Amino acid sequence: MTQSQRASVAVLGLGPMGAALARACLDADVSTTVWNRSLARADDMVGHGATAASQAQAAIESADLVVVCLRDHTVVREVLGGIEAAAYTGRTVLNLSSSTPHEARRTAKWATERGITYLTGAIMVPTPLIGDPSALILYSGDRTVFERHVGRLRILAGTADHLGEDPGLAALYDVGMLEIFFAGMTSFLHAAAMVTAQGVDAATFLPYARQIAALLPDTFLSLARDVDGGSYSGDEDRLAMELTALEHIAHTSDEVGLDSALPRLMRDLAGRAVDAGHGDDGFSRLVETLRQGQHR
Ligand SMILES: NC(=O)c1ccc[n+]([C@@H]2O[C@H](COP(=O)([O-])OP(=O)(O)OC[C@H]3O[C@@H](n4cnc5c(N)ncnc54)[C@H](OP(=O)(O)O)[C@@H]3O)[C@@H](O)[C@H]2O)c1
Structure with a gap:
């Protein structure tokens, strides 16, 4: 050579x-x-x-x-x-x-x-x-x-x-990061469809969307700590309370005639955990519900 x-x-x-x-x-x-x-x-x-x-x-x-x-x-x-x-x-x-x-x-x-x-x-x-x-x-x-x-x-x-x-690690991080990105984009579009259906421009809603998105990095920090620690304290947030918020999203979506698959998915996941007796745990408990595999 x-x-x-x-x-x-x-x-x-x-x-x-x-x-x-x-x-x-x-x-x-x-x-x-x-x-x-x-x-x-x-x-x-x-x-x-x-x-x-x-x-x-x-x-x-x-x-x-x-x-x-x-x-x-x-x-x-x-x-x-x-x-x-x-x-x-x-x-x-x-x-x-x-x-x-x-x-x-x-x-x-x-x-x-x-x-x-x-x-x-x-x-x-x-x-x-x-x-x-x-x-x-x-x-x-x-x-x-x-x-x-x-x-x-x-x-x-x-x-x-x-x-x-492990040669699979780059692809593993890739799919994990992309999941966060696509879920964020899809949820923004669903929220934008909800607000525009009630006369609010996406641009008017945007600063508030960005404000809530800015909470995510610190939220990920505490979720990661719970996932790795295997404990899901509801001291700061109770899943039963969060289920009510998820119900509000799904109902609003239905009321304005949107595809409600995304809010229903989130609501049903939390609902299953609450039904299983975890309403006093924090949102991080959902990792265990997800680990149970596909819901039938
Ligand atoms: N674009 C992005 O923003 C982005 C970001 C991150 C990762 N990637 C990844 O990068 C890779 C390439 O993506 P891309 O955006 O460049 O375009 P792409 O459409 O995913 O790939 C196009 C390339 O694949 C070739 N190809 C497809 N089938 C073939 C075959 N049977 N035999 C030989 N060559 C074949 C095409 O050749 P022809 O020109 O002859 O069709 C072209 O060179 C993908 O794995 C993609 O997921 C892309």
Whole structure:
């Protein structure tokens, strides 16, 4: 391998995210070869200073760090599986395609069995933030592999956190963080539908939405303490009281003719815990209700 190959990156997959990753490498003056199934996207990157490869194997052979950003892990195994084993010698494959933790472990095992030096990651920011010092990418898997490349990983995102040797961890944190994000967005939209149904603009409601959302970080702190401690004191908040508030949300939603699935889900969860005799416990008790599995 030549010196220039050692300092090079290959990017496989040029959807919106793969293209953003390739551009960040180019902006940092890293020699970058790109490949994409639809070759036109690779040709587009040439205008940004990339070298386009018509075959994935040629891209892999051009670099020591191969960043893979494809639709999902099935596609990743399909594309990487079509490469001669020798092409992986002396190279690290960094898979930044999203998956579940189980799927991430499966792909890591699959790669290791083929002798591929492999690291997996989860991108926690949208494409415009790639390359930004504020951006976060989570990594998991072999720590020595992470440490070998961490300098270049910070080109992609200023914060590069290695979560542990289990290759499923990055995807696990990813789904956990995304759940919080999507639940927050969905609940804002439901609340916005409720207020607009009664003549209040979303923009007028917004400062109050932000004010209650600002309580969440400290609330998470005490919930996490209860979850890890396994005790659910109702000294500050009683689940029976909170159930009444959840009833009010569900009723208001019904009254203005909205889809009430979200408030009903929250109300029913709390209702089951109260029915089971936990009305004097705090809201954190619901983690045990959730742990009981699917309600039938
Ligand atoms: N976009 C974001 O904001 C964001 C944020 C975090 C994480 N991610 C993750 O990043 C990954 C890539 O996302 P993306 O936004 O760039 O777009 P995407 O639509 O998820 O992925 C598109 C890429 O996958 C390729 N692809 C799909 N099926 C293929 C196949 N059978 N064989 C070969 N290549 C195939 C596409 O090639 P063609 O161009 O030929 O179709 C394209 O390069 C995903 O796992 C996504 O979840 C994205």
